[in-house]
Amino acid sequence: MSNDQTPAARPLLIAIDGPVGAGKSSISDEVASRLGILHLDTGAMYRAAGLYALRQGVALEDEAAVTAAVLRAEIGVRYENGGQRTLLNGEDVSAQIRTPEVAAAASAVSRYPGVRAQLVRQQRALAQSTPMLMDGRDIGTVVLKDAPVKIYLTASAEKRAERRLIQYREQGENPSFEDVLAAVNARDEQDTHREADPLRQAEDAVVVDSSDLSFDETVAAILALVDAARQKEALHV
Ligand code: DC
Secondary structure, X not given: OOOOOXXXXXXXXXXXXXXXXXXXXXXXXXXXXXXXXEEEEHHHHHHHHHHHHHHHOOOOOOHHHHHHHHHHOOEEEEEEOOEEEEEEOOEEOOOHHHOHHHHHHHHHHOOOHHHHHHHHXXXXXXXXXXXXXXXXXXXXXXXXXXXOEEEEEEOOHHHHHHXXXXXXXXXXXXXXXXXXXXXXXXXXXXXHHOOOOOOOOOOOOEEEEOOOOOHHHHHHHHHHHHHHHHHHOOEEO
């Protein structure tokens, strides 16, 4: 924090929401690093909750048992060279949470209001102490309702499926485009239709559609929106 700020300056908080495959994680990483602020990937926290439920052998359909288990777990993050490490009861599970099994468990446990309330509380507490960029599904609508910069990052389902397919091929897998597109559509349906805090665009969010933008162009579009917000209001980093 520099000394020439007026006392009224708010911390720079950026909320980025959007559907699966819109590039939220990598774009958010780059934007946060260019601005010199932290990036909190909230999906990683839901993944850690899902991993804990799996490890405890809790039936994922059992809302009460899953909620009780997640309340017992200590889910946290730590930053190493500016990058987020995700912790479960003190163990660094950043790699373990990236499997399809954990993604499915995260999707299941994130439906439960008690799980969400717990993680939202932690996310808000983290943003109290430092300027940051947070990405997820409910950041602009629930977690940081007052964030001075809100972005809804999206792209057509076909483009998102194309990008996913490239990632799969890099990992040595070769699913068909049709299968990947069907999975993207299924996740969209699930994310936007669940009862608790479904994915939706906040009224005051700006849509960035990356369908026809490169990675660098998308980053530049978001940085321009941040600049515009900082012209209107003193926001400190
Ligand atoms: O973005 P991701 O795939 O890592 O997210 C994992 C799961 O958590 C996904 O099913 C959506 C859910 N999620 C959520 O409900 N709310 C958030 N703020 C972030 C993720």
